[in-house]
Amino acid sequence: MDFEMEEVNCPICEKSREDPLHQEGSFQMVRCSSCQFIFLNPRPTIESLHHFYQKYLPEEQSSIESWEKMMKSIFRRAANILMRYRRNGRLLDVGSGFGFFVAEMKNRGWEAMGVEISQKALDYARNVLGLTVHPGPLEKVGFPDNHFDAVTGFYVIEHLPLPKAFLMECCRILKPGGLLLLRYPHTTPIKNLLHFFGIKNRLYDLPAHLSDFSPKMIQQCLERIGFEGGQHLIGGYTLPRGLGKRTASILFGSLSEALFYLSGKKILFPGVSKTILAFKGNAKSPSPLMGEGVGGGEHDGLPPPP
C-alpha cells in the first residue's frame, strides 16, 4: 500500500529536533533530542492511516478465531485486574477490534462498549457478538465528561498519531478515581540488541506503529495529564500463530513475568509488552476489593494505589 507521508514534530513535546534511530525498509524511527520519545518520522498522514486500518485486521473467520486465541490470556488477565478494583461499572475499550474484550467484560456484568476505527471489525462486534461499538477515532465520539469507570486500550497507543491527545481524552471521559488500563509493546531494547548483532528484522511493524513508548515515558505522560498511582506489570503474553513467534512470546513472556516477581516487582524486562494501570486523579483512588471471586484467584502482583 502507498502511503502519503508527512514530517511531524515530536508527538509528546512538540519540538522539531530529532536523531535517526532505526531504519525498517523505507521507514525510519527517530528519537526526539529533547524528550527522548521514539517515533516514526516522516509518517503516513492521518487520512492515509484511516484507509490503512480498513484492511489491517483479518477478515476470514479462521483468522478472527486465531486472533481471539492470541489475545485471550491478555484479556483474561486484564479483566481480573480491573475486577480487583471494581466488581462492575461502565467500561470503554478503545480500539476494540472484533470486540472480544468488550464481550469478556459484558459477560462479567459490566456495561461495556467499544470504539473502533475499522468498519469490518466494528460490524463483526455489533452483528456477530451483539456488542455496542462506536465508530472511531475516540476524540470524535464525544462522550460526556466523567462518564466511565474504566477505559482500556490494548495495543492501541503505538498506532496513534496524537497519543497525548488520546490520553487526555481518556482522562476527560473517566470518572475521578476511574481506571485506565493500557497494554503496549516496547520494542526498542530488542531492536538495539538485534542491531548490535547485525540481525535484520521488522519488529517495529512500521508504518503501523507510529511510536515506541518506554515504561518511563508512558508513566510521565500519564502523571502530567492527571493520572496517579500508575503501576506497571507484565500482564501475560500473546499466543501468536507460527511456532517461532509463539515460542518466543511464551519464552520471553514467562521469563519476564518470573523476573518481575523474583525482583519484588521492580524489574520490568525490557523489550516485552507491558500493561500499565493508572487512576484518574482528583479523588480518592479505589482500593483493591477483598473477598472471594475478585481477581479470579490470579496473582498479578498489584499493590494498592496510593
Ligand SMILES: [Zn+2]
Ligand atoms: Zn519530544
